[in-house]
Structure formats: structure tokens, C-alpha cells
Amino acid sequence: MKKAFLIFIGCYFVSSFCFGQVHTWTGNGDNYFWSDADNWDQGTIPLIDGVGTVIIPTGAEVHSTSTINFEYGEFTGGGTLFNNGAMNLINSDEVLTSKIFSNISILSSTYINVFRADGILNTDPILINEGAIIYSGYASGIGLFNLNGIGISFNSLQPGILFISSDFTKTGIEDVIIDVEMNICCYDFTVAEGTLIIEPYTVNNVFGPYFDIPQGASLFLKGNTIFNGSGGSVTGNIQGLLEITNGLAANPSILGSFFFDAEGEIILNNVTFQGSGTFYSRVNVFIPENTTATIDGPRFSNQRTLYAGHNSTILLNGETRLSNSSNGEMILNECVIEGNNNQRITNGGFITINNNSNVFVDNVSFENYNVLNIGNGSFIMGDNSELDNYYYFDPEFPEWEEYGKIIGSGNFRFPTYNSQTVKNNGMFSPELGITTMHTENFSQTDTGFIEIEINDLNSFDKIENIGATNFEGGFKIELNFQPSIGDEFIVYQSDSSITSCSPISTITANYNNYDYVFDVICNTNNITLRLTEILGMDSFSNNGVSFYPNPTSEVVNYNISKDIIFDNNNMIVILNGLGEILKKVYIDKPLGNINIDDLSSGLYIIKLITDKKIVSVSKLIIE
Numbered sequence: 001m002k003k004a005f006l007i008f009i010g011c012y013f014v015s016s017f018c019f020g021q022v023h024t025w026t027g028n029g030d031n032y033f034w035s036d037a038d039n040w041d042q043g044t045i046p047l048i049d050g051v052g053t054v055i056i057p058t059g060a061e062v063h064s065t066s067t068i069n070f071e072y073g074e075f076t077g078g079g080t081l082f083n084n085g086a087m088n089l090i091n092s093d094e095v096l097t098s099k100i101f102s103n104i105s106i107l108s109s110t111y112i113n114v115f116r117a118d119g120i121l122n123t124d125p126i127l128i129n130e131g132a133i134i135y136s137g138y139a140s141g142i143g144l145f146n147l148n149g150i151g152i153s154f155n156s157l158q159p160g161i162l163f164i165s166s167d168f169t170k171t172g173i174e175d176v177i178i179d180v181e182m183n184i185c186c187y188d189f190t191v192a193e194g195t196l197i198i199e200p201y202t203v204n205n206v207f208g209p210y211f212d213i214p215q216g217a218s219l220f221l222k223g224n225t226i227f228n229g230s231g232g233s234v235t236g237n238i239q240g241l242l243e244i245t246n247g248l249a250a251n252p253s254i255l256g257s258f259f260f261d262a263e264g265e266i267i268l269n270n271v272t273f274q275g276s277g278t279f280y281s282r283v284n285v286f287i288p289e290n291t292t293a294t295i296d297g298p299r300f301s302n303q304r305t306l307y308a309g310h311n312s313t314i315l316l317n318g319e320t321r322l323s324n325s326s327n328g329e330m331i332l333n334e335c336v337i338e339g340n341n342n343q344r345i346t347n348g349g350f351i352t353i354n355n356n357s358n359v360f361v362d363n364v365s366f367e368n369y370n371v372l373n374i375g376n377g378s379f380i381m382g383d384n385s386e387l388d389n390y391y392y393f394d395p396e397f398p399e400w401e402e403y404g405k406i407i408g409s410g411n412f413r414f415p416t417y418n419s420q421t422v423k424n425n426g427m428f429s430p431e432l433g434i435t436t437m438h439t440e441n442f443s444q445t446d447t448g449f450i451e452i453e454i455n456d457l458n459s460f461d462k463i464e465n466i467g468a469t470n471f472e473g474g475f476k477i478e479l480n481f482q483p484s485i486g487d488e489f490i491v492y493q494s495d496s497s498i499t500s501c502s503p504i505s506t507i508t509a510n511y512n513n514y515d516y517v518f519d520v521i522c523n524t525n526n527i528t529l530r531l532t533e534i535l536g537m538d539s540f541s542n543n544g545v546s547f548y549p550n551p552t553s554e555v556v557n558y559n560i561s562k563d564i565i566f567d568n569n570n571m572i573v574i575l576n577g578l579g580e581i582l583k584k585v586y587i588d589k590p591l592g593n594i595n596i597d598d599l600s601s602g603l604y605i606i607k608l609i610t611d612k613k614i615v616s617v618s619k620l621i622i623e
Contacts, residue, residue: 137166223247229256238264391425
């Protein structure tokens with residue numbers, strides 16, 4: 001404790017000498033009102049001059065409807081004061097300012113004002129000692145707690161409790177500290193100016209305040225701040241600084257489901273969250289450079305923007321799960337994300353690697369359901385990590401095809417290949433124009449694909465890999481010029497022999513109303529696309545599938561190559577120019593026809609889907 005507090009310890013035993021006159025409640029008057037002098041043993045009302053000791057015995061209940069000015073002394077005795085007027089806790093002297101609450105309950109439904117008198121410099125805090133409770137907003141949130149230039153502390157073995165269940169306002173430019181046990185609930189909690197530091201000796205329970213912090217003001221939540229769940233939430237408008245950090249010997253906890261839903265930004269500065277709840281972050285979060293944010297047990301759901309500064313670290317322990325929701329974004333500078341037992345990171349939104357940064361990820365299971373944009377930086381997964389780049393396709397609703405996307409022109413390092421831990425089922429794309437993506441230990445499953453843009457013979461996307469390659473799946477091509485039969489494009493290059501290479505054998509791209517069919521050729525250390533066929537509007541043979549006649553008006557016949565393996569989900573779908581499915585027919589034999597006399601005249605797309613894969617895409621004219 002502060003040295004200044006210790007000079008008052010002796011006064012506890014000789015309070016009549018230190019704190020002036022002692023008033024003990026007898027209740028011999030009306031046994032109700034503070035202002036009835038007959039209720040006090042001295043026959044006078046306490047604290048007429050703001051100084052003295054007030055003893056309210058255990059079991060006694062005193063009601064005050066007038067203003068109580070308390071400048072120096074002590075409230076004690078074990079009883080309860082219902083403050084229905086106002087209570088002013090005033091530093092009015094440069095030395096004699098000790099105001100102690102011990103073994104007493106102050107239940108306020110009106111104003112509690114803590115301030116210094118004009119011209120007084122002394123900022124000694126009021127003391128809420130063991131057994132004392134000051135409850136602002138006792139009557140269903142009615143009241144206001146004003147704190148101006150004075151802190152709140154204790155000098156007993158354990159602190160008392162400050163319960164804020166009313167509006168709270170901190171004013172004054174001074175840094176003010178509250179280190180007693182604190183409960184903050186449900187109403188406006190305003191730091192209008194200066195800095196308020198809440199660093200409880202025991203605990204600070206946060207249930208659901210509205211934090212209002214304008215520019216220039218600061219609120220620090222240090223140590224054992226418990227964000228209580230069961231639908232608890234923080235809302236507010238944070239234009240100044242709100243920082244959550246560890247204390248000297250304690251750290252915050254998450255209990256149950258807790259929602260932090262505010263405008264502005266919170267800062268996580270060398271903090272460790274514990275508990276078993278879920279923290280729903282609907283506020284922008286900033287992890288400063290050269291600091292560490294540890295999540296040890298709770299789940300953390302980012303639903304706004306999480307920004308990790310240069311050389312910052314995110315540590316995941318226990319049952320922790322870090323998720324970036326569909327409306328969330330994580331912006332990562334040069335940083336480390338590390339677990340200790342494959343803790344899960346789920347990306348359902350956007351993750352962006354910022355400014356040529358290197359992001360190292362190890363001992364985590366990374367599941368990508370939406371977009372990871374590595375830009376021109378690096379996303380380096382250690383060999384103790386797991387990767388699942390998501391893919392979903394329902395043959396009954398093929399327009400709902402979904403996949404995780406990893407895009408950019410930088411470097412993506414896969415963990416060393418293991419079919420159980422490396423599942424690249426989605427898309428890799430060297431986006432941002434014609435560019436090259438760099439990978440290490442590239443691996444792709446049969447549903448995965450690489451998106452390639454081709455502008456001319458010398459200008460096209462590609463992937464350059466270092467290390468092992470396990471390649472299945474295929475390519476999607478955006479064709480922006482007219483190639484010739486036999487033109488080749490090396491779209492995948494490895495510095496060593498490709499370990500296994502079994503891609504989809506052909507791929508079709510469209511340019512200027514023509515379909516261009518490319519063979520996918522596996523070489524020793526590269527994969528090449530070679531143009532083998534150009535299909536016009538009068539030709540509909542595509543990957544061993546023919547649809548005829550064309551144009552047609554009543555039926556379309558199909559002839560499917562015997563090399564295509566059927567399963568129980570073979571279907572032909574017909575789509576309009578907007579991609580809407582107009583007809584879907586399950587088939588169980590390679591020859592047959594489909595009635596199309598219910599479709600209007602026009603240009604359509606017809607697809608064959610087998611084994612949940614699109615095998616053929618062609619155009620169909622209905623007259």
C-alpha cells in the first residue's frame with residue numbers, strides 16, 4: 001500500500017482523538033432518520049462539520065434524506081446506512097483527509113460525490129476497508145457516483161467492495177486509481193477526462209456497463225477483471241483509450257457468454273485471458289507491437305477487426321478456440337500465433353497479412369472457410385500444425401459451392417504433408433493481376449483447385465513451389481486472349497520432383513464465346529496446360545460428353561464417354577445466363593435425352609456432374 005496510508009492505522013484504535021466526536025446510533029428517537037438527533041448517543045447529528053466517527057451497530061438501519069458531508073473520520077459498526085439524500089466525500093485539508101469505511105454498508109439511491117475542495121491539492125484516496133460496502137444505485141440503478149481527482153483504496157488486510165449499479169462519472173485531469181474490490185453493472189460508466197486505473201487487489205466484476213470514453217480520456221482495466229457471462233455485455237463509445245492488461249499478480253477472466261459490443265477500439269496489452277467462457281468481440285481490438293495476448297481456456301470470437309502489431313504474439317492454451325467470424329477481419333503484421341496442442345483457429349471472414357509481413361503459425365489447427373490474403377507477405381505454418389482449406393459442394397444445389405480461398409503473391413508454407421493433417425480442399429489464387437504465388441510443401445486434394453489468369457503466351461499466373469508436392473484436383477482458368485492449338489502454359493513449377501501428380505485431366509475456359517479445352521500435363525517438376533481443342537457454338541463435345549442436336553427445341557440428347565465413372569449422384573443441370581438452375585435431371589446411363597420443351601428460347605449452359613464434380617460445361621441454344 002502507499003506509505004501515506006500507514007500514518008492513519010493508529011487512528012483506528014483512538015478514533016475519538018483522531019477523528020473528532022464519535023456518534024453511535026441508538027435509535028432512541030424515531031429509530032429511522034439520520035437527521036433525528038435523538039437517535040444518536042450524543043444527542044446531536046453526526047458530521048455537522050464534516051468530521052467525526054459514525055458507528056451504526058450491526059442490525060441497525062439508518063435512513064438519510066439530507067446531504068451528508070464527510071471530510072475526515074470513519075464509518076463503522078456493522079450496520080447499514082440508506083443514503084437517500086446525497087453524500088459528499090471531500091478532501092478539504094492538505095493533511096487531515098482520511099475518510100475510512102470499515103464494516104459498514106452504504107446503500108445509495110442518490111448522489112455520491114468524491115472531490116477536493118477548491119484550492120486543495122491533496123489527492124489521498126478514500127478508504128473502503130474490509131467488511132465495508134459502498135453500493136451506488138441500490139434502488140434499481142437510481143443515483144450517480146461522481147469521482148473527481150481522488151482515488152479509492154484500502155489499508156486493511158482485505159479491501160471492501162465498491163458496487164457501481166448506477167451511472168458513474170470520472171472527471172478531472174489527474175490519474176486516479178481504484179484498487180478495492182469492484183462490481184460494475186449495467187449503466188453509463190464515463191471517464192470524461194484524465195485517466196482512471198481500475199486494478200483491484202481482489203477482483204473487478206464487469207457485468208454490463210456502457211463505457212463512454214471521449215478522446216483524450218483513458219480507462220485501464222488491470223489485473224483480475226472478470227467479464228461475467230450469462231448474456232452479460234459491454235456496450236459504449238470508445239474514442240479515447242480503453243486498455244485491458246494483466247496486473248502484478250492477476251489477469252482477466254471470461255465466464256459464460258460475454259459480448260463486448262462497442263464503437264471504437266480496445267487494446268490488449270500483455271494480457272492473459274483465463275476462464276471457460278466465450279468472449280464475443282464486437283469491438284475493434286488492437287494488440288500493440290512487442291506485446292503478447294494469451295488466451296488460456298476461453299473461446300474468443302472476433303466479429304469486428306483484430307489488429308496484431310509488429311512483433312506481437314498471440315498464444316493459445318487449454319481449450320481455447322480463436323474464431324474470426326463471417327463479418328470479422330484479422331489484420332496481421334509481423335507476428336506469431338502459437339498453440340501448445342493444436343488449438344483451433346477458424347477463419348470465416350477475412351485474414352490479411354499486412355505490409356510484407358511474415359506470420360508464423362505453429363501448434364495450431366488452422367481452418368479456413370473464407371479468405372486468407374497473404375498479399376506479398378508470408379504465412380508460415382510449422383510442421384506441428386494442421387491445415388484445412390475448406391470445400392463444400394452439394395450436387396443437389398451446385399450453385400452453393402463453397403470453398404476457402406488463399407490468395408496473394410507472397411509465400412504460403414504448408415506443414416509437412418500428412419493426409420490426416422493437411423487438407424487443401426479449397427482454392428489457391430495468385431490474385432492482384434498477373435502474378436506468382438510462392439509455396440512450400442504444396443499439397444492439394446481432389447476437390448482443390450488453383451485459379452489461373454492467362455492474358456497471353458508470356459503473361460499468366462503461376463505457382464512456384466519449394467519442397468514436396470502432392471497434387472490432385474484441378475484448375476480454374478480466366479482466359480483473356482485467343483490462344484492456338486498446341487499453346488502451352490507452365491502454371492505450376494517445383495524445385496524438386498513432384499511426389500504425386502494426379503490432377504483432373506482436362507479443364508475448359510471460355511473466351512469470346514468459344515470454349516478452349518486444355519490438357520493438364522504432369523511433368524517431372526512442373527504442371528503444364530496445353531490447348532488441345534477449341535469448341536464453337538456448333539460443337540458441344542466437352543471432356544468426353546456430347547449434347548445434341550444444337551440448336552434444339554424439344555429434347556436434347558446426351559452421349560457420355562465410357563471413361564466417365566457413374567455413381568448414384570449423376571445429374572445434368574441446365575442454367576440460364578445468370579447462373580440460376582432451371583432444370584436438374586438425375587441420370588443412370590451414358591445415353592439418353594432430356595425434355596426441354598418447357599424452357600423458353602435462348603442461350604443456356606448445360607453441365608454434367610458426377611461424383612460431386614463438374615465434369616462438363618457446354619452451351620445450349622433452345623429455339
